[in-house]
Amino acid sequence: AGAEDFRADTNGYEILTDPTAFEAVQQRIESKQIPCEVAEVAQLPLTTVPVVDAELAKQVNTLIELLDDHDDVKVVHHNAELPAMD
Secondary structure, eight states: EEEEEEEETEEEEEEEEEEEGGGHHHHHHTTTOOOOOEEEEEEEOSSOOEEEHHHHHHHHOOOOOOOOTTOSOOOOOOOEEEOOOO
């Protein structure tokens, strides 16, 4: 149905496809009566940057949260690989 990649983890599945095939893939999943928690087109980075310094990671995370909380911002995309925050 147009899926390019499929990933499974403990939280569920992630299906990657070209944005032009998104609707067809979503309809195919729905036709199989597979429940879907989230279906969205998202910007994925081609390369990522690991942020290993804890203080810098905290600052980057704070910036992302501030941008996301702004009324005029719908979605924040970034290419930072952030460690799990406590």
